Amino acid sequence: MHANGKPPSRRTFLRLGAALAAGAAAPLSACAGPDLSAADPPSASDSYDGPPLTLRFWNGLTGADGAMMRELLREFSEQRPNITVQMFAMPWDAFYRKFPAAVASGLAPDIGLMQNFHVATNAARGVIIPLDEVADRLGLTEAGFAETVWRSGIFNGRRFSIPLDVWPDSLFYNRRVLAHAGLDPDDPPRDRVSYEEALEALAENGVAGHWLPAVDPQGVGRGFDSLQWQMGGDLYDADGGRALFNGPEAVEALTWQRERIVTGQSPRNVNGGDANVAFKNDLNAFMWGGPGALINDFSAVEDLDWGVVPLPTIGAAPASFAGSHQFVIMRQHEFDAARLSATYTFLSWISANSVKWADAGPVPARQDAVDSPEFSELPAQSSVAQALSDVRFYPLIPGIFEVQSTILYPAISDVLLLNADPQQALDDAARQAESLLAENKQKYAEVMT
Template identity: 25%
Template sequence: MKQFEFFGKQLSRRQLLTGSAALGGVLLAGGLTGCGGKAQASAMRDIGFWHLLSGGDGIKMQAMINNANQANSGFKVHPTVLAWGPPYYTKLAMASAGGRPPEVAIMHASRVPGYAPGGLIDPWDLDLLAEHGVSGENFAPRIWEKSQQNGKVFSIALDSHPFVMFYNTDIASKAGVLAGNGQLQEVASPQEFMAIAREMQKVTQAHGLSFGYLGSGSQMWRLFYTLYKQHGADMELIPGQPMKVDRDAAIESLEFMASLFDGTIAAKAGDIGTGIAEFARGGSGMLFSGVWELPTLKNAGLPVDAATIPTLYGTPASYADSHSFVLPRQLNVDDAKRRDVYKFVSDVLKGSLSWAEAGHIPAYQPVVQSQAYRDLTPQIHYANAADIIAYDPEAWFSGSGSDWQTYFAENVQNVLLGRDKAAAGWDAFEHRTNTLLSRPNPV
């Protein structure tokens, strides 16, 4: 019987189909969608909304949900928060396959290519979106392009959340690496970046840069893919074909990453939490991380600024993804609820200035172009990342929180620790990717 790989597990066709229906029923029997008898007993329509946002992001999202609920008397959105990564995407796929999904959900834009072809999410009606004042013209070109599959729009981006460089302005000033505008000097090569890091290390007496990576494939991939795309290189993952990649650019990117962990520029090893803590206590002058860390750094009272990762290889590029709204497939679409979802999403997009306060770049351009957004610092200093976004190469197995990023860690972590050569680590990862490309999309 034909075998499929589903989130790292081997399943037969019969197991996949049976499991989809059974697990979908089990997951939703407990009322995960937040729907049920209430909708029949009241004139107010209940809208189930799944998302994977926790911590500060979860608090901000709940506030936006509350605002939408208060502004609309005809419906009430009931959020369900599920664990980030494979657990969330597995449950969402099973819920859609089992016929009991929520009315709307959040999905990373990079994961949409794995779901749209299998009919697990429905396309958006652009005319209905336009009735609520939302159109493609309201989004940066790269973000709007990413929302589409085969000419149809399958996701509506709330944001872009790039991988950026935070820096301590006090340390940078003492190191003499601030430009006349008070922002970090521009650098245009790996050597120039390392020189600035070493100047900061002289001030901190610890490290110039913090970057925790141990055990986190997503963290390693974000920096690697930024550097790889800065080479002007592309990467294509076409089912049934070997990975199309610029091997030299990949190896050079890994070699540069490994060179940072020399005990002076950056610690030889450490996880994400360790890296953030070091930067927060002034043990380094710079931090590579996602924009979502901004509230934590501000709460620590740091004199912090931020910018996109410096262009070290000639082509501006910044790894990023987008939290996007999707319409899980409904066996029987309730037209009234579907219209409510469009209104809810439009309200959240238009009210996404608060989302920007959490560090994210709103996808809805009228917010980004407002004076209120321009007054946000350091957010305005990396807003240009939306124009140089590098989304993951499209495949059913790629994207944020995917097992593919875990496989990257399995093959690359020893390179960063100095135990393996970059070429060996990359070739092993490429071989693992080609194995995935030889298999069909299980969903």
Template identity: 25%
Template sequence: MIRRNLAAATAVTATLALALSGCGRSNDRPQSDAPASRLTNGPATGTITVWAQGTEGEALAGFLRPFKDKNPGVDVKVTAIPWDSAQNKYQTAIAGGTTPDIGMLGTDWMPTFASALRPAPADIDTGDIFPVSLQTTDIGGARLGVPWYVETRVLFYRTDLMKKAGFDSFPKDWQGFKALAAAYQDKAGAKYGVTLPSGGWNAFLNNLPFVWSNGADFMNADQTKWTFDTPKTVEALEYLSGFFKQGIANKNPDAETGSTASAFVDGSVPMFISGPWDIPGLKTAGGAGFEDKFAVAPIPAPPGGTSTSFAAGANLAVFKNSKNPDAAWKLVQWLTQPDVQVEWFKTVNDLPSRQSAWKDPALTADPKVSVFGEQLKSTKTAPVLTTWTQVSAAADTEIERVFRGGKSPQDAVRQLQSTADSLGTGE
């Protein structure tokens, strides 16, 4: 089943963000004032409560048997909660002092809940975790969790239709990518060459790989100033806008759940950008032999640019009012060991946050999976700021005005810069 999209994994609704961050205009970066601890010797004991969302929440309880075997005096109670209500549930629990010991928090949720979290013990080794993922846990001078799994985006494409379109291999650059999308239409019978987000929730976030690959960024290095209004950003948006102007991509694609996968399977839109969770779903939807008709590839690079994609995922964090923090951190430590992460990948297809786990054949043998590992070497992530949700929502509006309404990219980024400057960075 195609089970998750970017919005579910990383997005915060604007309304909730306003409520939690005081409209994002706080003068203080959110941080935890709880001191970091060290793990005790010996096995975990007592009760550990865990909240986890989506497929992870459904699969985790059964996955923990080896941990319980090693720690016979522990009882782990897992509560599966829906993604769409998770943040409200966490916030209510924080206000009422009824949080679980461990929470599964989307990477861009961390600023919102930072003041309610405990710093991770220094003896939990994070040395080989992907740096782009680890930085999402570092807030206010403290490390407030451990990355559990990572996500990145690559291009899914139909190999059989690519050959009909006259291409022997997937192009690595922008020019070739657009040419392939057009050839899918002209020579392979596709209605559109590629699905690209043209507006709505997280449209800007989903297009960021092209902005980043072109050498643009939207913040300075120390995250104190927004930098949307640059020639590189305009250039990337002009490139993307061309897909819609030329009719290679649909300005108003079907937003119904599963529609992108259906169009991919029937060949009407043979390219889209997504994450690893779509691999098993597409194999099932396409039926016997379909796995040989599609592949994945890194984000194409512009002239003089790089192939840089978006990284997200989820962190495991322990709340300050945990009744059993030592045992909770021992469970976090176990769940983030390389060998355990490999088994977790086999269970739910979550990509390991530990780089050493990527040496396992479970991740290297399948070329569809190994491409994600290669892409993870060149990724960026959303800023760890309380105002990011509001800025991202403003960017979604401007993206839609460009791709659907014909607004010039230059005017759009100028307006976005003004909006972002007025919202500030929450510092």
């Protein structure tokens, strides 16, 4: 308990837990360990034809996406029997905690797959290596990818990752619930007026159509990100030193979210699991979320009649929060040319065959995969891909996920739990964020120098 005798708030617990996780991911310079800066990779062929070897591949694909990745690895090994890719999947928080320690101890995996909003942080920490030359040798260029996705792997002018996919938050809709309320089940709302009218029609039929996960900061925070971008706002300035998410556009976005709860168009005190279960049981019309998990999840429910389209444009222009899985090569104490050659061979193959990865739910990052006949046969993923030109990512700032998850998102949660005023909560969060941004800038600058 606090000194005043009151129990700590839920927000305090959220920040404490996230801070502990962030502390586990502190820069390696803060730990006793080897200087990794001199461990430069040797020249290696981009096509391995040597004796059999096994590469170690770490990631956080613990769901249906993990099963699909293992299928791809089996197919790769059938075509390249001299290369076995051994996959170790673990929860994402464990992955981000464990692999830097493995790098420091000299036991790093050969390849990793990470979410793009962690690339800058790990590049600054020196635990992954630049891949500019690798991308060039494999023929991977910006022209072959969605522009925003391709650039999300660049930090300090250098490429540190190769994008595999992109997963923009999208609007999932329950056709049966819409039809029961007298709405067209094949024409979901795509703008503010039609979306609010649909929510009103649903409310008249006793349905809270838009369940906002107020007690799930990550889920509700991504919706806020999308809305404030749609309304012309931004999260941070170009240098990553100033928080901008307390401007009028952001306040409008958060006020709009709050109104959905105040008017009864969303139940109060909802978490992401509640919304998901309600959708599957025809109690909820709309869900905002990423296609990677939800497409697989909803497809597995017998008789669930659903569809998906890009997020409705509530603001002045379309925009949606997106993430991307990106391949990285871990820094080694000593690089082996043969293992690097096998790694390059694998990265080239899986990028070229990424349309098969779309079966896991995400949209492939490569444009030729999106344009392929195979991808067009996936109606949900093809619909989501319509938003590719409007996706937005967190800025490429080391430690940015920590700022979002420990400061901004808990503030949004407080507002949607009806415990705080939108402007005041965002002003307070902006001051705290700028303090942490300044600390991170100094901390990661020390690692990079």
